[in-house]
Amino acid sequence: MWDVYYLLNKVNTLNSKFKIAIASGKGGTGKTFVSTNLFNVLQKRNHDIALVDCDAEEPNVGEFLSGELRKSIEVTQKVPVINTDKCTYCGKCQAYCNYNAIFFLKEPKMIRVLEELCHGCGACSVACQYDAIREKDFGLGLVSRYAVSENSALVEARMNVGVYSPVSVIKQAVKEASGSELVIMDSPPGTSCPFIQTVAAADYVVLVTEPTPFGVSDLMQSVETLKSMVKLCGVIINRAGLGNDDIYEYLKLENIPLLMSIPFDKEIAVCYSNGKLLTNLNSEWETKFYHLFNTIIEQYANSHN
Protein backbone atom coordinates (compact mmCIF):
# COMPACT_ATOMS: atom_id res chain seq x y z
CA MET A 1 0.00 0.00 0.00
CA TRP A 2 1.15 3.54 -0.68
CA ASP A 3 2.15 5.81 2.12
CA VAL A 4 -0.98 7.64 3.10
CA TYR A 5 0.88 10.86 3.87
CA TYR A 6 2.45 10.82 0.43
CA LEU A 7 -1.01 10.39 -1.06
CA LEU A 8 -2.55 13.03 1.14
CA ASN A 9 0.15 15.45 0.09
CA LYS A 10 -0.56 14.63 -3.47
CA VAL A 11 -4.28 15.10 -2.95
CA ASN A 12 -3.65 18.36 -1.17
CA THR A 13 -1.68 19.71 -4.08
CA LEU A 14 -4.62 18.85 -6.33
CA ASN A 15 -7.14 20.28 -3.96
CA SER A 16 -6.22 22.01 -0.75
CA LYS A 17 -9.10 20.45 1.21
CA PHE A 18 -10.42 16.94 0.83
CA LYS A 19 -14.11 16.32 1.39
CA ILE A 20 -15.74 12.90 1.67
CA ALA A 21 -19.54 12.51 1.74
CA ILE A 22 -21.06 9.40 3.29
CA ALA A 23 -24.45 8.88 1.65
CA SER A 24 -27.17 6.36 0.79
CA GLY A 25 -30.46 6.35 -1.09
CA LYS A 26 -32.23 4.26 1.49
CA GLY A 27 -32.32 5.39 5.10
CA GLY A 28 -30.91 3.37 7.97
CA THR A 29 -28.19 1.58 6.01
CA GLY A 30 -25.39 2.70 8.34
CA LYS A 31 -24.20 6.11 7.10
CA THR A 32 -23.76 7.48 10.59
CA PHE A 33 -22.01 4.29 11.71
CA VAL A 34 -19.48 4.68 8.89
CA SER A 35 -18.97 8.44 9.19
CA THR A 36 -18.47 8.48 12.97
CA ASN A 37 -16.01 5.57 12.93
CA LEU A 38 -14.08 6.94 9.96
CA PHE A 39 -13.84 10.31 11.71
CA ASN A 40 -12.76 8.64 14.94
CA VAL A 41 -9.77 6.77 13.47
CA LEU A 42 -8.61 9.93 11.71
CA GLN A 43 -8.99 12.28 14.67
CA LYS A 44 -7.03 9.78 16.79
CA ARG A 45 -4.18 10.14 14.29
CA ASN A 46 -4.29 13.89 14.76
CA HIS A 47 -5.56 14.83 11.33
CA ASP A 48 -7.02 18.32 10.96
CA ILE A 49 -10.55 17.07 10.43
CA ALA A 50 -14.22 18.02 10.77
CA LEU A 51 -17.25 15.77 10.69
CA VAL A 52 -20.38 17.55 9.45
CA ASP A 53 -23.74 16.06 10.34
CA CYS A 54 -25.74 17.13 7.27
CA ASP A 55 -28.81 15.07 8.20
CA ALA A 56 -30.40 18.24 9.55
CA GLU A 57 -33.86 16.68 9.93
CA GLU A 58 -32.54 13.96 12.21
CA PRO A 59 -28.99 14.76 13.37
CA ASN A 60 -27.60 11.77 15.26
CA VAL A 61 -23.82 12.11 15.10
CA GLY A 62 -23.75 13.96 18.45
CA GLU A 63 -24.84 10.75 20.17
CA PHE A 64 -21.59 9.03 19.24
CA LEU A 65 -19.11 11.87 19.76
CA SER A 66 -18.78 14.33 22.56
CA GLY A 67 -17.09 17.67 22.38
CA GLU A 68 -17.06 21.12 23.83
CA LEU A 69 -19.49 23.58 22.25
CA ARG A 70 -17.45 26.36 20.64
CA LYS A 71 -19.91 28.16 18.44
CA SER A 72 -23.60 28.27 17.58
CA ILE A 73 -25.00 30.03 14.55
CA GLU A 74 -28.69 30.55 14.04
CA VAL A 75 -29.64 30.01 10.42
CA THR A 76 -32.41 32.25 9.20
CA GLN A 77 -34.05 33.27 5.98
CA LYS A 78 -35.92 36.43 5.08
CA VAL A 79 -39.71 36.44 4.92
CA PRO A 80 -41.81 39.40 3.78
CA VAL A 81 -43.97 41.51 6.06
CA ILE A 82 -46.66 43.47 4.22
CA ASN A 83 -47.66 46.91 5.40
CA THR A 84 -51.38 46.97 4.61
CA ASP A 85 -51.50 50.79 4.97
CA LYS A 86 -49.17 51.18 2.00
CA CYS A 87 -50.38 48.15 0.01
CA THR A 88 -52.55 49.04 -2.99
CA TYR A 89 -53.64 45.42 -3.56
CA CYS A 90 -52.23 45.45 -7.08
CA GLY A 91 -51.29 41.76 -6.84
CA LYS A 92 -47.86 42.08 -8.43
CA CYS A 93 -46.07 40.48 -5.46
CA GLN A 94 -48.29 37.42 -5.73
CA ALA A 95 -47.59 37.19 -9.45
CA TYR A 96 -43.84 37.35 -8.76
CA CYS A 97 -43.91 34.66 -6.04
CA ASN A 98 -43.01 31.28 -7.54
CA TYR A 99 -43.81 29.38 -4.32
CA ASN A 100 -47.48 30.40 -3.77
CA ALA A 101 -46.44 31.98 -0.50
CA ILE A 102 -48.61 35.07 -0.90
CA PHE A 103 -52.36 34.70 -0.59
CA PHE A 104 -54.17 37.59 -2.23
CA LEU A 105 -57.75 38.63 -2.96
CA LYS A 106 -58.67 41.81 -4.82
CA GLU A 107 -62.30 41.90 -3.68
CA PRO A 108 -62.73 41.85 -0.68
CA LYS A 109 -59.21 43.15 -0.14
CA MET A 110 -57.06 40.57 1.57
CA ILE A 111 -53.34 39.79 1.54
CA ARG A 112 -51.42 37.25 3.67
CA VAL A 113 -47.90 35.83 3.72
CA LEU A 114 -47.73 32.05 4.16
CA GLU A 115 -44.35 32.04 5.90
CA GLU A 116 -43.83 28.27 5.77
CA LEU A 117 -44.06 28.29 1.97
CA CYS A 118 -41.69 31.25 1.50
CA HIS A 119 -38.16 30.50 0.27
CA GLY A 120 -36.85 33.99 1.00
CA CYS A 121 -35.95 34.80 -2.62
CA GLY A 122 -36.92 38.48 -2.32
CA ALA A 123 -38.94 38.56 -5.55
CA CYS A 124 -41.98 40.12 -3.82
CA SER A 125 -39.87 43.02 -2.50
CA VAL A 126 -38.62 43.66 -6.02
CA ALA A 127 -42.19 43.45 -7.35
CA CYS A 128 -43.69 45.95 -4.91
CA GLN A 129 -43.60 49.51 -6.25
CA TYR A 130 -45.31 51.05 -3.22
CA ASP A 131 -42.67 50.29 -0.58
CA ALA A 132 -45.21 48.12 1.25
CA ILE A 133 -42.93 45.12 1.82
CA ARG A 134 -40.31 44.85 4.56
CA GLU A 135 -38.46 41.67 5.47
CA LYS A 136 -37.89 39.98 8.78
CA ASP A 137 -35.75 37.00 9.82
CA PHE A 138 -37.36 33.59 10.13
CA GLY A 139 -35.51 30.88 12.10
CA LEU A 140 -34.70 27.70 10.17
CA GLY A 141 -32.29 25.95 12.48
CA LEU A 142 -28.97 25.91 14.24
CA VAL A 143 -25.41 25.09 13.19
CA SER A 144 -23.23 24.14 16.15
CA ARG A 145 -19.51 23.56 16.25
CA TYR A 146 -18.02 21.26 18.90
CA ALA A 147 -14.31 20.72 19.52
CA VAL A 148 -13.78 16.95 19.78
CA SER A 149 -10.00 17.19 20.17
CA GLU A 150 -7.35 19.81 19.51
CA ASN A 151 -7.46 19.29 15.74
CA SER A 152 -10.90 17.90 15.18
CA ALA A 153 -14.42 19.23 15.29
CA LEU A 154 -18.00 18.12 14.90
CA VAL A 155 -20.31 20.51 13.05
CA GLU A 156 -23.99 19.76 13.46
CA ALA A 157 -26.80 21.03 11.22
CA ARG A 158 -30.11 20.93 13.07
CA MET A 159 -33.32 22.05 11.37
CA ASN A 160 -36.14 23.38 13.56
CA VAL A 161 -39.14 21.07 13.85
CA GLY A 162 -41.89 22.26 11.47
CA VAL A 163 -39.52 23.87 8.92
CA TYR A 164 -40.05 22.59 5.38
CA SER A 165 -36.56 22.24 3.92
CA PRO A 166 -33.18 21.55 5.54
CA VAL A 167 -31.14 22.86 2.60
CA SER A 168 -30.14 26.29 4.02
CA VAL A 169 -29.03 24.77 7.33
CA ILE A 170 -26.95 22.15 5.49
CA LYS A 171 -25.26 24.77 3.32
CA GLN A 172 -24.32 26.81 6.39
CA ALA A 173 -22.89 23.75 8.18
CA VAL A 174 -20.73 22.77 5.19
CA LYS A 175 -19.45 26.35 5.04
CA GLU A 176 -18.63 26.28 8.76
CA ALA A 177 -16.41 23.20 8.30
CA SER A 178 -14.54 24.55 5.30
CA GLY A 179 -11.46 25.51 7.36
CA SER A 180 -10.46 21.89 8.04
CA GLU A 181 -8.09 19.98 5.79
CA LEU A 182 -10.24 16.87 5.84
CA VAL A 183 -14.02 17.03 5.96
CA ILE A 184 -16.40 14.09 6.32
CA MET A 185 -20.06 14.83 5.60
CA ASP A 186 -22.79 12.55 6.93
CA SER A 187 -25.43 13.05 4.24
CA PRO A 188 -29.21 12.94 4.60
CA PRO A 189 -30.85 9.93 2.87
CA GLY A 190 -32.42 10.06 -0.58
CA THR A 191 -31.41 11.69 -3.86
CA SER A 192 -33.37 14.95 -3.66
CA CYS A 193 -32.17 18.45 -2.78
CA PRO A 194 -30.66 17.80 0.70
CA PHE A 195 -28.55 14.94 -0.72
CA ILE A 196 -27.51 16.99 -3.76
CA GLN A 197 -26.46 19.94 -1.58
CA THR A 198 -24.28 17.64 0.51
CA VAL A 199 -22.57 15.65 -2.24
CA ALA A 200 -22.11 18.71 -4.46
CA ALA A 201 -19.42 19.85 -2.02
CA ALA A 202 -17.64 16.44 -1.95
CA ASP A 203 -14.52 15.18 -3.74
CA TYR A 204 -15.46 11.56 -3.09
CA VAL A 205 -18.78 9.94 -2.19
CA VAL A 206 -19.05 6.74 -0.17
CA LEU A 207 -22.43 5.04 -0.69
CA VAL A 208 -23.55 2.76 2.12
CA THR A 209 -26.10 0.10 1.19
CA GLU A 210 -27.55 -3.30 2.09
CA PRO A 211 -27.68 -6.48 -0.03
CA THR A 212 -31.49 -6.43 -0.32
CA PRO A 213 -33.75 -5.57 -3.30
CA PHE A 214 -34.61 -2.19 -1.68
CA GLY A 215 -30.92 -1.53 -1.06
CA VAL A 216 -29.94 -2.31 -4.67
CA SER A 217 -32.76 -0.24 -6.15
CA ASP A 218 -31.90 2.81 -4.05
CA LEU A 219 -28.17 2.37 -4.74
CA MET A 220 -28.82 2.37 -8.49
CA GLN A 221 -30.66 5.67 -8.20
CA SER A 222 -27.83 7.20 -6.14
CA VAL A 223 -25.20 5.97 -8.61
CA GLU A 224 -27.09 7.42 -11.59
CA THR A 225 -27.40 10.77 -9.81
CA LEU A 226 -23.69 10.84 -8.95
CA LYS A 227 -22.81 9.95 -12.55
CA SER A 228 -24.75 12.95 -13.78
CA MET A 229 -22.85 15.10 -11.29
CA VAL A 230 -19.52 13.52 -12.33
CA LYS A 231 -18.66 12.46 -8.78
CA LEU A 232 -16.24 9.70 -7.89
CA CYS A 233 -17.84 7.05 -5.68
CA GLY A 234 -17.32 3.71 -3.95
CA VAL A 235 -19.67 1.41 -2.05
CA ILE A 236 -19.78 -0.08 1.44
CA ILE A 237 -22.10 -3.05 1.92
CA ASN A 238 -23.54 -3.18 5.41
CA ARG A 239 -25.27 -6.21 6.95
CA ALA A 240 -23.45 -8.40 4.41
CA GLY A 241 -24.70 -11.98 4.60
CA LEU A 242 -28.37 -10.99 4.73
CA GLY A 243 -30.33 -10.81 1.49
CA ASN A 244 -28.89 -11.96 -1.84
CA ASP A 245 -25.99 -11.45 -4.28
CA ASP A 246 -27.61 -9.07 -6.78
CA ILE A 247 -25.68 -6.15 -5.40
CA TYR A 248 -22.28 -7.70 -6.10
CA GLU A 249 -23.24 -8.32 -9.70
CA TYR A 250 -24.42 -4.74 -10.06
CA LEU A 251 -21.12 -3.38 -8.69
CA LYS A 252 -19.15 -5.57 -11.09
CA LEU A 253 -21.30 -4.53 -14.03
CA GLU A 254 -20.92 -0.84 -13.25
CA ASN A 255 -17.27 -1.19 -12.28
CA ILE A 256 -17.83 0.47 -8.91
CA PRO A 257 -15.27 -0.34 -6.21
CA LEU A 258 -16.45 -2.23 -3.13
CA LEU A 259 -14.63 -0.36 -0.37
CA MET A 260 -15.67 -2.45 2.60
CA SER A 261 -18.09 -5.14 3.73
CA ILE A 262 -19.60 -5.01 7.20
CA PRO A 263 -21.16 -8.34 8.18
CA PHE A 264 -24.47 -8.56 9.97
CA ASP A 265 -23.19 -9.01 13.49
CA LYS A 266 -24.98 -8.66 16.80
CA GLU A 267 -21.86 -7.18 18.49
CA ILE A 268 -21.85 -4.32 15.97
CA ALA A 269 -25.61 -3.75 16.29
CA VAL A 270 -25.49 -3.67 20.10
CA CYS A 271 -22.46 -1.36 20.10
CA TYR A 272 -24.24 1.07 17.74
CA SER A 273 -27.52 0.92 19.66
CA ASN A 274 -25.72 2.10 22.80
CA GLY A 275 -24.14 5.04 21.01
CA LYS A 276 -20.62 3.55 21.22
CA LEU A 277 -17.95 3.63 18.51
CA LEU A 278 -16.85 0.22 17.28
CA THR A 279 -13.37 1.56 16.45
CA ASN A 280 -12.86 2.35 20.15
CA LEU A 281 -13.78 -1.14 21.25
CA ASN A 282 -12.34 -3.38 18.56
CA SER A 283 -8.81 -2.94 17.19
CA GLU A 284 -9.49 -5.06 14.12
CA TRP A 285 -12.22 -2.61 13.02
CA GLU A 286 -10.02 0.35 13.92
CA THR A 287 -7.46 -0.95 11.38
CA LYS A 288 -10.17 -1.64 8.80
CA PHE A 289 -11.53 1.89 8.99
CA TYR A 290 -8.09 3.41 8.62
CA HIS A 291 -7.56 1.13 5.63
CA LEU A 292 -10.87 2.41 4.23
CA PHE A 293 -9.52 5.96 4.34
CA ASN A 294 -6.33 4.91 2.56
CA THR A 295 -8.36 3.20 -0.16
CA ILE A 296 -10.45 6.33 -0.72
CA ILE A 297 -7.39 8.59 -0.93
CA GLU A 298 -5.66 6.13 -3.26
CA GLN A 299 -8.64 6.04 -5.61
CA TYR A 300 -8.95 9.78 -5.64
CA ALA A 301 -5.22 10.21 -6.36
CA ASN A 302 -5.35 7.58 -9.14
CA SER A 303 -8.32 9.21 -10.81
CA HIS A 304 -6.35 12.45 -11.04
CA ASN A 305 -3.19 10.92 -12.51
Place this chain on the structure above:
Amino acid sequence: MQIAIISGKGGTGKSSISAAFATLQNEVVLADCDVDAANLYLLFNPVCDEEYTFISGQKAVLDAHKCNNCGLCVDYCRFDAITTKNGVITISETLCDGCHLCSRICPVEAIEMINEDKSRMYSGYFPNGRMVYGRLAPGEENSGRLVNLVREKAKQVAKESGIETIIIDGPPGIGCPVLSTITGVDSVVIVTEPTLSGLHDLKRTIELISGFKLSANVIINKCDINSDMTSGIEDYCSQNSVPVIGKLPFDPLIVEAMVNCQSITDYAPDSDISKLIQIAYSRIFTA
Protein backbone atom coordinates in the same frame (compact mmCIF):
# COMPACT_ATOMS: atom_id res chain seq x y z
CA MET B 1 -59.65 5.24 7.22
CA GLN B 2 -56.19 6.51 6.34
CA ILE B 3 -53.23 5.01 8.22
CA ALA B 4 -49.74 6.42 7.67
CA ILE B 5 -46.60 4.49 8.58
CA ILE B 6 -43.74 6.87 9.36
CA SER B 7 -40.44 6.97 11.25
CA GLY B 8 -37.97 9.72 11.96
CA LYS B 9 -34.96 7.52 11.34
CA GLY B 10 -34.67 5.69 8.04
CA GLY B 11 -34.29 1.94 7.70
CA THR B 12 -36.36 1.04 10.74
CA GLY B 13 -38.66 -1.17 8.67
CA LYS B 14 -41.48 1.16 7.57
CA SER B 15 -41.87 -0.35 4.13
CA SER B 16 -41.79 -3.97 5.36
CA ILE B 17 -44.48 -3.15 7.90
CA SER B 18 -46.57 -1.15 5.40
CA ALA B 19 -46.39 -4.12 3.01
CA ALA B 20 -47.51 -6.48 5.74
CA PHE B 21 -50.41 -4.23 6.80
CA ALA B 22 -51.52 -3.87 3.18
CA THR B 23 -51.59 -7.61 2.54
CA LEU B 24 -53.47 -8.41 5.75
CA GLN B 25 -56.67 -7.40 3.96
CA ASN B 26 -58.33 -8.11 0.64
CA GLU B 27 -59.33 -4.63 -0.35
CA VAL B 28 -56.92 -1.81 0.27
CA VAL B 29 -55.41 1.22 -1.39
CA LEU B 30 -51.66 1.28 -0.82
CA ALA B 31 -50.00 4.67 -1.30
CA ASP B 32 -46.19 4.81 -1.39
CA CYS B 33 -45.38 8.35 -0.30
CA ASP B 34 -41.66 7.77 0.19
CA VAL B 35 -41.30 9.44 -3.20
CA ASP B 36 -37.57 9.92 -2.76
CA ALA B 37 -36.94 6.17 -2.50
CA ALA B 38 -40.17 4.46 -3.56
CA ASN B 39 -39.73 0.74 -2.97
CA LEU B 40 -43.07 -0.98 -2.56
CA TYR B 41 -43.62 -1.31 -6.31
CA LEU B 42 -40.55 -3.59 -6.31
CA LEU B 43 -42.35 -5.98 -3.97
CA PHE B 44 -45.79 -5.93 -5.55
CA ASN B 45 -45.00 -5.24 -9.18
CA PRO B 46 -48.32 -3.39 -9.74
CA VAL B 47 -49.95 -3.21 -13.16
CA CYS B 48 -50.25 0.53 -13.76
CA ASP B 49 -52.85 1.98 -16.07
CA GLU B 50 -52.19 5.63 -15.33
CA GLU B 51 -49.03 7.69 -15.41
CA TYR B 52 -48.79 11.40 -14.63
CA THR B 53 -45.95 13.87 -15.06
CA PHE B 54 -45.19 15.93 -11.97
CA ILE B 55 -43.66 19.35 -12.58
CA SER B 56 -41.51 19.64 -9.49
CA GLY B 57 -40.26 23.15 -10.09
CA GLN B 58 -38.28 25.31 -12.47
CA LYS B 59 -34.64 26.05 -13.17
CA ALA B 60 -33.12 29.18 -14.62
CA VAL B 61 -31.22 28.65 -17.88
CA LEU B 62 -28.98 31.31 -19.36
CA ASP B 63 -28.74 32.10 -23.06
CA ALA B 64 -25.07 33.04 -23.37
CA HIS B 65 -25.65 34.70 -26.75
CA LYS B 66 -28.15 37.19 -25.35
CA CYS B 67 -26.33 37.78 -22.03
CA ASN B 68 -24.28 40.98 -21.85
CA ASN B 69 -22.71 39.96 -18.51
CA CYS B 70 -24.02 43.03 -16.70
CA GLY B 71 -24.14 41.08 -13.42
CA LEU B 72 -27.52 42.35 -12.21
CA CYS B 73 -28.78 38.79 -11.71
CA VAL B 74 -25.74 37.98 -9.54
CA ASP B 75 -26.75 40.78 -7.16
CA TYR B 76 -30.37 39.69 -6.99
CA CYS B 77 -29.90 35.91 -6.56
CA ARG B 78 -30.17 34.95 -2.89
CA PHE B 79 -29.20 31.31 -3.43
CA ASP B 80 -25.60 32.02 -4.54
CA ALA B 81 -26.52 30.21 -7.75
CA ILE B 82 -25.23 32.85 -10.18
CA THR B 83 -21.53 33.66 -10.33
CA THR B 84 -19.19 35.66 -12.52
CA LYS B 85 -15.96 34.02 -13.60
CA ASN B 86 -13.60 36.09 -15.74
CA GLY B 87 -16.45 38.43 -16.53
CA VAL B 88 -18.75 35.63 -17.74
CA ILE B 89 -22.00 34.75 -15.95
CA THR B 90 -22.90 31.13 -15.15
CA ILE B 91 -25.92 29.67 -13.33
CA SER B 92 -25.47 26.59 -11.15
CA GLU B 93 -28.24 24.07 -11.73
CA THR B 94 -27.57 22.55 -8.32
CA LEU B 95 -27.92 25.81 -6.41
CA CYS B 96 -30.76 27.39 -8.41
CA ASP B 97 -33.96 27.37 -6.34
CA GLY B 98 -36.23 28.22 -9.26
CA CYS B 99 -37.56 31.51 -7.84
CA HIS B 100 -37.75 33.17 -11.28
CA LEU B 101 -36.41 36.52 -10.03
CA CYS B 102 -33.27 36.62 -12.23
CA SER B 103 -35.37 35.95 -15.30
CA ARG B 104 -37.76 38.79 -14.38
CA ILE B 105 -35.09 41.41 -13.74
CA CYS B 106 -32.71 40.57 -16.63
CA PRO B 107 -32.62 43.71 -18.83
CA VAL B 108 -31.84 41.73 -22.01
CA GLU B 109 -34.19 38.77 -21.36
CA ALA B 110 -31.34 36.27 -21.45
CA ILE B 111 -32.69 33.96 -18.73
CA GLU B 112 -35.45 31.48 -19.35
CA MET B 113 -37.23 29.28 -16.78
CA ILE B 114 -37.38 25.60 -17.75
CA ASN B 115 -39.82 23.13 -16.12
CA GLU B 116 -38.39 20.17 -14.26
CA ASP B 117 -40.58 17.36 -15.54
CA LYS B 118 -38.83 14.06 -14.85
CA SER B 119 -40.83 13.06 -11.76
CA ARG B 120 -43.81 10.70 -12.14
CA MET B 121 -46.88 9.44 -10.36
CA TYR B 122 -48.37 6.02 -11.14
CA SER B 123 -51.69 4.40 -10.30
CA GLY B 124 -52.56 0.75 -10.77
CA TYR B 125 -53.52 -2.63 -9.36
CA PHE B 126 -51.86 -5.19 -7.11
CA PRO B 127 -53.28 -8.46 -5.74
CA ASN B 128 -54.73 -6.86 -2.60
CA GLY B 129 -56.33 -3.86 -4.25
CA ARG B 130 -55.09 -0.62 -5.74
CA MET B 131 -51.70 1.00 -5.54
CA VAL B 132 -50.59 4.61 -6.08
CA TYR B 133 -46.98 5.75 -5.92
CA GLY B 134 -44.75 8.66 -6.81
CA ARG B 135 -41.16 8.71 -7.97
CA LEU B 136 -39.26 11.94 -7.54
CA ALA B 137 -36.49 12.29 -10.10
CA PRO B 138 -33.00 12.68 -8.58
CA GLY B 139 -32.21 16.24 -7.57
CA GLU B 140 -35.76 17.45 -8.06
CA GLU B 141 -37.60 19.11 -5.22
CA ASN B 142 -41.00 19.78 -3.73
CA SER B 143 -41.43 16.16 -2.66
CA GLY B 144 -44.20 17.38 -0.36
CA ARG B 145 -46.31 18.45 -3.33
CA LEU B 146 -45.78 15.08 -5.01
CA VAL B 147 -46.84 13.39 -1.76
CA ASN B 148 -50.01 15.50 -1.82
CA LEU B 149 -50.74 14.36 -5.38
CA VAL B 150 -50.22 10.69 -4.46
CA ARG B 151 -52.55 11.09 -1.50
CA GLU B 152 -55.23 12.87 -3.52
CA LYS B 153 -55.08 10.15 -6.16
CA ALA B 154 -55.25 7.43 -3.48
CA LYS B 155 -58.36 9.06 -2.01
CA GLN B 156 -59.99 9.32 -5.43
CA VAL B 157 -59.20 5.69 -6.27
CA ALA B 158 -60.54 4.55 -2.87
CA LYS B 159 -63.77 6.46 -3.41
CA GLU B 160 -64.27 5.18 -6.96
CA SER B 161 -63.70 1.55 -6.01
CA GLY B 162 -65.48 1.68 -2.66
CA ILE B 163 -62.37 0.77 -0.66
CA GLU B 164 -62.32 2.01 2.93
CA THR B 165 -58.74 1.56 4.04
CA ILE B 166 -55.77 3.52 2.73
CA ILE B 167 -52.31 2.44 3.93
CA ILE B 168 -49.65 5.10 3.40
CA ASP B 169 -45.94 4.29 3.46
CA GLY B 170 -44.29 7.55 4.47
CA PRO B 171 -40.83 9.05 4.01
CA PRO B 172 -38.24 9.28 6.80
CA GLY B 173 -37.39 12.57 8.50
CA ILE B 174 -39.59 15.34 9.83
CA GLY B 175 -39.58 17.75 6.86
CA CYS B 176 -42.09 18.81 4.24
CA PRO B 177 -42.90 15.38 2.71
CA VAL B 178 -43.61 13.98 6.19
CA LEU B 179 -45.94 16.88 7.00
CA SER B 180 -47.75 16.22 3.71
CA THR B 181 -47.97 12.52 4.54
CA ILE B 182 -49.62 12.93 7.94
CA THR B 183 -51.87 15.94 7.26
CA GLY B 184 -55.47 14.72 7.41
CA VAL B 185 -54.79 11.03 8.15
CA ASP B 186 -56.75 9.29 10.91
CA SER B 187 -53.89 7.38 12.44
CA VAL B 188 -50.09 7.19 12.29
CA VAL B 189 -47.87 4.29 13.20
CA ILE B 190 -44.32 5.31 14.08
CA VAL B 191 -41.79 2.56 13.48
CA THR B 192 -38.67 2.89 15.59
CA GLU B 193 -35.74 0.76 16.73
CA PRO B 194 -34.00 0.45 20.11
CA THR B 195 -30.93 2.54 19.31
CA LEU B 196 -29.95 5.95 20.66
CA SER B 197 -30.57 7.38 17.18
CA GLY B 198 -33.94 5.65 17.02
CA LEU B 199 -35.02 7.15 20.34
CA HIS B 200 -33.72 10.62 19.44
CA ASP B 201 -35.62 10.61 16.15
CA LEU B 202 -38.76 9.20 17.80
CA LYS B 203 -38.78 12.17 20.16
CA ARG B 204 -38.59 14.62 17.26
CA THR B 205 -41.37 12.74 15.44
CA ILE B 206 -43.66 12.75 18.50
CA GLU B 207 -42.97 16.48 18.89
CA LEU B 208 -43.94 16.96 15.23
CA ILE B 209 -47.24 15.03 15.43
CA SER B 210 -48.30 16.68 18.68
CA GLY B 211 -49.63 19.55 16.55
CA PHE B 212 -51.94 17.23 14.60
CA LYS B 213 -55.30 15.74 15.53
CA LEU B 214 -54.69 12.06 15.00
CA SER B 215 -54.19 8.84 16.90
CA ALA B 216 -50.57 7.75 17.12
CA ASN B 217 -49.05 4.37 17.93
CA VAL B 218 -45.50 3.06 18.08
CA ILE B 219 -43.96 -0.20 16.87
CA ILE B 220 -40.49 -1.05 18.18
CA ASN B 221 -38.74 -3.08 15.49
CA LYS B 222 -35.67 -5.24 16.18
CA CYS B 223 -36.59 -4.88 19.87
CA ASP B 224 -34.19 -7.62 20.99
CA ILE B 225 -31.06 -5.79 19.77
CA ASN B 226 -31.00 -3.77 22.98
CA SER B 227 -33.61 -4.58 25.63
CA ASP B 228 -32.60 -1.69 27.92
CA MET B 229 -33.11 0.77 25.09
CA THR B 230 -36.44 -0.93 24.27
CA SER B 231 -37.63 -0.33 27.86
CA GLY B 232 -36.39 3.25 27.61
CA ILE B 233 -38.51 3.79 24.50
CA GLU B 234 -41.53 2.17 26.18
CA ASP B 235 -41.13 4.52 29.17
CA TYR B 236 -40.84 7.55 26.92
CA CYS B 237 -43.95 6.49 24.98
CA SER B 238 -46.04 5.90 28.11
CA GLN B 239 -45.00 9.31 29.51
CA ASN B 240 -46.19 10.87 26.28
CA SER B 241 -49.36 8.77 26.11
CA VAL B 242 -48.42 7.11 22.84
CA PRO B 243 -49.25 3.38 23.02
CA VAL B 244 -46.65 0.81 21.93
CA ILE B 245 -48.74 -1.61 19.85
CA GLY B 246 -45.98 -4.02 18.90
CA LYS B 247 -42.49 -5.14 19.76
CA LEU B 248 -40.95 -7.13 16.92
CA PRO B 249 -37.74 -9.11 17.41
CA PHE B 250 -35.09 -9.14 14.69
CA ASP B 251 -36.01 -11.92 12.26
CA PRO B 252 -34.07 -12.81 9.07
CA LEU B 253 -37.43 -13.96 7.63
CA ILE B 254 -38.25 -10.29 6.97
CA VAL B 255 -35.25 -9.96 4.64
CA GLU B 256 -35.99 -13.37 3.06
CA ALA B 257 -39.55 -12.22 2.33
CA MET B 258 -38.23 -9.05 0.69
CA VAL B 259 -35.77 -11.01 -1.46
CA ASN B 260 -38.71 -13.16 -2.58
CA CYS B 261 -40.77 -10.05 -3.38
CA GLN B 262 -43.48 -10.75 -0.83
CA SER B 263 -44.70 -9.17 2.36
CA ILE B 264 -43.71 -11.07 5.49
CA THR B 265 -47.33 -11.93 6.23
CA ASP B 266 -47.73 -13.51 2.76
CA TYR B 267 -44.32 -15.19 2.78
CA ALA B 268 -44.54 -16.75 6.23
CA PRO B 269 -48.12 -16.28 7.49
CA ASP B 270 -47.75 -18.70 10.39
CA SER B 271 -44.45 -17.35 11.69
CA ASP B 272 -44.28 -15.64 15.08
CA ILE B 273 -43.25 -12.36 13.50
CA SER B 274 -46.31 -12.33 11.19
CA LYS B 275 -48.59 -13.01 14.15
CA LEU B 276 -47.04 -10.14 16.11
CA ILE B 277 -47.60 -7.82 13.14
CA GLN B 278 -51.24 -8.95 12.87
CA ILE B 279 -51.81 -8.24 16.54
CA ALA B 280 -50.16 -4.83 16.21
CA TYR B 281 -52.39 -4.01 13.23
CA SER B 282 -55.57 -4.95 15.10
CA ARG B 283 -54.49 -2.74 18.01
CA ILE B 284 -54.53 0.34 15.78
CA PHE B 285 -58.30 0.09 15.89
CA THR B 286 -58.66 -0.60 19.61
CA ALA B 287 -55.74 1.24 21.25
